[in-house]
Amino acid sequence: MNDPKAFVQEAVDRLRHDVPGRTIVAASGGIDSTAAAVLAERALGDRARAVFVDTGLLRAGEVERVEGLFRASGLAFRRVDAVDRFLGTLRGVRDPERKRKRIGAEFVRLFDEEAREFGTDRLVQGTIAPDWIESGGALRDTIKTHHNVGGIPKSSRLVLVEPLRDLYKDEVRAVARELGIPEADRQPFPGPGLAVRVHGPVDRDRVRRARVANAVVEEEVDRAVAAGSMKRPWQYFAVLLDARTVGVTGDNRVHGEAVSVRIVDSVDAMTATAATVPPAVLGTIARRITRELPGEVVRVLYDVTDKPPATIEWE
Amino acid sequence: MNDPKAFVQEAVDRLRHDVPGRTIVAASGGIDSTAAAVLAERALGDRARAVFVDTGLLRAGEVERVEGLFRASGLAFRRVDAVDRFLGTLRGVRDPERKRKRIGAEFVRLFDEEAREFGTDRLVQGTIAPDWIESGGALRDTIKTHHNVGGIPKSSRLVLVEPLRDLYKDEVRAVARELGIPEADRQPFPGPGLAVRVHGPVDRDRVRRARVANAVVEEEVDRAVAAGSMKRPWQYFAVLLDARTVGVTGDNRVHGEAVSVRIVDSVDAMTATAATVPPAVLGTIARRITRELPGEVVRVLYDVTDKPPATIEWE
Numbered sequence: 001m002n003d004p005k006a007f008v009q010e011a012v013d014r015l016r017h018d019v020p021g022r023t024i025v026a027a028s029g030g031i032d033s034t035a036a037a038v039l040a041e042r043a044l045g046d047r048a049r050a051v052f053v054d055t056g057l058l059r060a061g062e063v064e065r066v067e068g069l070f071r072a073s074g075l076a077f078r079r080v081d082a083v084d085r086f087l088g089t090l091r092g093v094r095d096p097e098r099k100r101k102r103i104g105a106e107f108v109r110l111f112d113e114e115a116r117e118f119g120t121d122r123l124v125q126g127t128i129a130p131d132w133i134e135s136g137g138a139l140r141d142t143i144k145t146h147h148n149v150g151g152i153p154k155s156s157r158l159v160l161v162e163p164l165r166d167l168y169k170d171e172v173r174a175v176a177r178e179l180g181i182p183e184a185d186r187q188p189f190p191g192p193g194l195a196v197r198v199h200g201p202v203d204r205d206r207v208r209r210a211r212v213a214n215a216v217v218e219e220e221v222d223r224a225v226a227a228g229s230m231k232r233p234w235q236y237f238a239v240l241l242d243a244r245t246v247g248v249t250g251d252n253r254v255h256g257e258a259v260s261v262r263i264v265d266s267v268d269a270m271t272a273t274a275a276t277v278p279p280a281v282l283g284t285i286a287r288r289i290t291r292e293l294p295g296e297v298v299r300v301l302y303d304v305t306d307k308p309p310a311t312i313e314w315e
Numbered sequence: 316m317n318d319p320k321a322f323v324q325e326a327v328d329r330l331r332h333d334v335p336g337r338t339i340v341a342a343s344g345g346i347d348s349t350a351a352a353v354l355a356e357r358a359l360g361d362r363a364r365a366v367f368v369d370t371g372l373l374r375a376g377e378v379e380r381v382e383g384l385f386r387a388s389g390l391a392f393r394r395v396d397a398v399d400r401f402l403g404t405l406r407g408v409r410d411p412e413r414k415r416k417r418i419g420a421e422f423v424r425l426f427d428e429e430a431r432e433f434g435t436d437r438l439v440q441g442t443i444a445p446d447w448i449e450s451g452g453a454l455r456d457t458i459k460t461h462h463n464v465g466g467i468p469k470s471s472r473l474v475l476v477e478p479l480r481d482l483y484k485d486e487v488r489a490v491a492r493e494l495g496i497p498e499a500d501r502q503p504f505p506g507p508g509l510a511v512r513v514h515g516p517v518d519r520d521r522v523r524r525a526r527v528a529n530a531v532v533e534e535e536v537d538r539a540v541a542a543g544s545m546k547r548p549w550q551y552f553a554v555l556l557d558a559r560t561v562g563v564t565g566d567n568r569v570h571g572e573a574v575s576v577r578i579v580d581s582v583d584a585m586t587a588t589a590a591t592v593p594p595a596v597l598g599t600i601a602r603r604i605t606r607e608l609p610g611e612v613v614r615v616l617y618d619v620t621d622k623p624p625a626t627i628e629w630e
Contacts, residue, residue, distance in 0.1 A: 096559075133566070199558065241556075241558060242558060243514065243556060243557060243558060243629075244411075244630075245625070245626075245629050245630065246625075246626045246628070246629065246630055247623065247624045247625050247626060248622060248623040248624065248625075248626055249623065249624070251448070253626070256624075260616055261619075274598070274601070276594045279591045279619075282619045283589070283619060283621075285619070286589070286619045286620050286621070287621075290620065290624040290625075294624075298620070298624045298625050299618065299620045299624075299625040299629070300618075300619050300620050300625075301575055301616035301617060301618050301619065301620075302616060302617045302619050303614065303615075303616050303617075304576075304594075304597045304598060304600070304601045304615050304616065304617050305601050305605065305613070305614045305615050305616075306598075306601070306602075307563060308562065308563040308564060309562045309563065309564070309571075309605040309609075309613045309614075310560070310561075310562050310563075310605075310613050310614040310615075311560075311561045311562060311563055311568070313561070314558075314560050314561065314614070315559075315560065315561055
């Protein structure tokens with residue numbers, strides 16, 4: 001892509017061609033899907049309906065933030081409260097692949113219902129190039145929101161439309177700016193949300209721990225960036241590990257959980273380097289997480305691996 | 316303790332009182348047990364026999380290093396090859412408490428045999444104050460070499476003798492210097508060895524991974540200390556986590572294991588702070604571990620938690 005303005009015009013034309021009637025749009029509040037949703041609305045007006053699903057796996061303040069983002073982008077949307085559905089389908093599931101499949105299946109069911117209700121079989125989503133390149137190109141008919149695992153089953157009528165399919169992340173950002181989407185540099189957040197940042201069993205308590213830890217990492221990195229003590233990283237988040245570990249309170253040993261903090265610099269998510277973070281910032285992150293989750297989280301680790309050999313997300 | 320010289324004389328007198336005949340000494344090569352062994356030999360001469368057990372859970376080069384240390388300290392010792400025994404008793408065990416109990420039981424059996432063979436029921440060991448204070452003082456009759464969990468069963472005839480029981484770590488170091496033990500500032504290493512640094516199942520492959528990772532951490536920290544880019548930490552080691560994680564090789568995703576690196580500053584092990592390590596050193600550690608264990612370890616984490624709230628060891 002050379003020119004964002006020209007790309008937008010072409011994408012609008014293509015969307016009008018690919019969507020003869022109506023369509024729903026999977027809108028997570030991430031930069032990719034928000035750009036796709038605004039493109040779809042620009043191309044189709046009322047014939048496109050952005051659907052924002054509250055899975056219960058979102059970050060602290062995320063629902064409010066996403067709704068604010070959509071309003072600021074002039075995007076009409078429908079919010080679906082699906083917290084019980086998603087926590088229910090994840091109950092007792094520990095394996096990350098099975099989690100993604102369960103979440104993906106729940107998204108397909110939900111979008112199927114939404115599409116039927118809106119009178120269409122089309123689903124626009126913000127798939128971008130790294131989403132399918134990393135999986136060996138085998139991602140036709142896959143719902144991005146469940147993190148690129150599993151496909152759309154035969155039982156679904158959904159037909160995918162992917163206007164950003166050939167773009168890389170920096171190109172999507174340029175397009176988002178062209179579309180007048182604010183906060184276009186906000187870090188990416190995976191479709192399955194905190195479920196892939198909660199290793200082992202997913203329940204309300206463990207999602208809450210991951211949510212608090214993520215909020216601390218975001219706040220402290222944002223603060224350090226604002227203070228000029230580090231440059232803004234590509235992505236920064238926390239993962240609740242599936243590992244019991246030992247801590248001390250006074251003279252007593254206590255068992256708690258461990259959190260891994262991931263802060264990376266990257267240009268296109270294809271490769272990444274562990275960010276150089278001032279030790280004082282990491283110390284503050286560790287102290288805040290263990291204090292705000294007393295006895296629940298007793299250990300905080302900083303991921304120092306580049307991609308490759310590690311991925312950005314853990315699982 | 317005020318004066319190491321006076322302490323040594325008192326300890327020698329007490330040992331002569333507490334050990335009327337012969338004794339064996341549990342000698343792991345750590346600073347505590349080496350000091351206890353040299354004290355016992357000074358008090359009892361040939362009536363004390365230091366027993367060094369090769370559990371198969373030792374660090375790279377540890378057997379040679381410990382034997383060299385004992386020779387340099389003028390300590391006669393007997394080495395017992397128990398690799399198959401220890402790996403056998405750990406087969407299929409994942410729970411850290413059960414691992415310690417199995418290791419403890421194996422040590423008791425082994426020292427029982429050794430004591431019987433040497434014609435005694437006494438076992439000198441290098442318990443120090445933090446070993447029992449941290450466990451709430453409930454550690455009478457506990458074998459330190461299995462990391463302070465479990466006690467000596469009724470079926471054993473062993474009577475413990477603990478000449479360093481009231482000392483803190485810095486005091487033990489002063490005593491060791493007084494006794495002419497070289498490398499007296501060497502970092503502590505837990506009795507159960509790499510078993511507590513291999514979370515989840517313990518087998519030859521996973522012990523090998525923990526051993527390689529530990530050697531990398533020790534080499535790179537030693538190199539950074541020698542180069543003057545950081546001060547010598549209290550303790551520095553690696554832990555192989557019980558967590559599957561994802562990495563990338565070329566365009567392919569691979570599953571591998573994760574390693575946590577722990578480097579702490581401390582005065583007495585009762586409290587500790589995560590050391591400030593130059594990012595370049597952590598980067599080198601991460602790259603070396605993932606390159607020397609290609610496809611086996613794909614992620615390296617640096618533990619940024621102080622004690623409290625975390626302990627120094629993970630489990």
